[in-house]
Amino acid sequence: MTPGARIAAAVEVLDDIEARRRPAGDALKDWGLGHRFAGSKDRAAIATLVFDALRRRASSAYVMAEETSRAIMLGALRLARGVSLEEISALCSGQGHALSPLLESEAGRLAALDLAGAPLHVAGDFPEWLEPSFVAVFGEAAVEEARALAARAPLDLRVNTLKATHEKALASLAHLRPEPTPFSPVGLRLPLTADGRGAALAAEPAYVKGLVEIQDEASQLAALLAAAKPGEQALDLCAGAGGKTLALAAAMGNKGQVYASDADGRRLAPIHARLERAGVRNVQVRPQRAGADLLADLEGRCDLVVVDAPCTGTGTWRRNPDAKWRVRPGALEQRIGDQDRALADAARFVKPRGRMLYVTCSILREENEDRLAAFLAGHDDFTSVPAREMAEAADLSELAVFASRFGYGLRLTPYASATDGFFVAMLARR
Structure with a gap:
């Protein structure tokens, strides 16, 4: 496929994503199945074009004064890739399955590339309804933080x-x-x-x-901040595919016990092969099942409980740019409920003088500091460990600069720490 044809194909995929309101990965897969002549390099190039357009969807539409897939792709070629107007004109030749030639109005807007006066959520390329939350957390740096979340991730x-x-x-x-x-x-x-x-x-x-x-560096740091020690009893309550479980097991040198569990047992499926490949021998996998409490024997026995809570995933937008346009206000409310329940459930496993690590891949205060404040208000047998103390205990004292100004934990972001957006906080049982 020619470069111009790849761009046209990416516009076609964007149309499908918008029309059917579904993940970009699903739309790209279906496009590939329907266009088997496209080679692996073509499909990879088209996917990158689609994700770059989704990263800069709002600002591209603003620059082009249109919200069509064509307009968003043209704007993203300039904003996300720095392609010149002359190059874009050549790519839009109307020949060989390329997009039709640029209109005079399109060429003018691509030449001006004017974002002056754009609202914060447009300049930062994120959903408008989240603007108050971004400002509440980042203040005057909200645009810079949001733009970093719209960049490509290493x-x-x-x-x-x-x-x-x-x-x-x-x-x-x-x-x-x-x-x-x-x-x-x-x-x-x-x-x-x-x-x-x-x-x-x-x-x-x-x-x-x-x-x-x-494993992204922020996720690595979260596991390191748990300060898991050889011989301890640790529970990874929302283990998913097992990334932090494996990191905990390595930190413990295969000594002690790590219990990996998840409310959705299907998410645990990849963990078995990963444990074998990594040479991990101190992990028990315990999928949760309806009507059966397979963790009852761990109540009050764990030195460490890791709660990698379900969240909106706002910190992972670099890797999942389509997700930010699919998240809705109702999803935030649902996740807040999930987080409160996860914290309350985790508390029963923490032994006296044990600790609980609360982790999300969200940068929103509603899902982080506010949840810990609500939990501590109803659990006077727990206390918050200061961010500096948590970092020093893990020999990561340099992370103290990322301490939240809202009283609990550390907030890592692409703009501040060059990582995914993560929140990490430690609670201790009295």
Whole structure:
């Protein structure tokens, strides 16, 4: 496919996403099935175009004064990719399945590229209804924080210390030009390829043999801040696919016990293969089942309970740019209820002088500090651990600069820490 045809295909996928209100991944998959002549490089290029357009959807529509998929794609070529007007004109030739030639009005708007006077949510490319929440958390830096969430994300890896040292992993992946992550002592960051995608790891020996795991630095830091120690009893209550479970097991040196559980047992399915590949031997997987409490024997026994609570995922928009346009106000209310229930459920497993780590991949105060305040108001047997104390206990004192100004935990963001958006806080039982 020609570059122009790829752009036209991306517009077609955007039309499908808008018409059927569904995830970009589903629309891209269906497009690929319906256009089998497109090779893997074509499909990858189209996907990158689609995601770049979704990252800058609001600002592109504003610049072009239209909300059509064509307008959003044209605007994103300028805003997200820096493609010149002359190049865009050449790509829109109307020949070989390319988009029709630019209208005079389109060319004028692409030349002006005027975002002056744009509302905050347009300049930052996020849903309008979230503007008060962004301002409440970030104040005058709200636009910069939002724009960082609209950028492409790097590919981060966690070195599995059960099988390799940081130096060994660096050497084994040297051909991919990895660099140490800024804060995580077990993190590696791989540069994006020329087409904006992460390196393919499926065939890399270091990945196949379990020397490294894919995990954003913020998620690595959350697991490290838990300060899990060999011999402890730890419960990962919302384990999902097991990223933090594996990190906890490595921090504990395969000594003690980690229990991995999740309200949705299907999310736990990938964990078994990951445990085997990583050489983890101290994890019990306990999927939750309706009508059966498979965690009852852990009540009041855990040194550490990790609550990676369900959330709106606002901190992961770099990786899931379509998700921010699908989230609705009702979803926030639902997640707040889920978070309150998760905290209350987790409390029963924490033993006296034990600790609870609360984690979300959300940057919203409603899902983070407000939830901890509500929990502590009804649980006087728990207390909040100061952010600096939590960071120092994990030998990560440099993270104290990210302490929330709202009284609890740390907030990491792409703009401030060059990570995904994460919130991490520690509670201790008296």
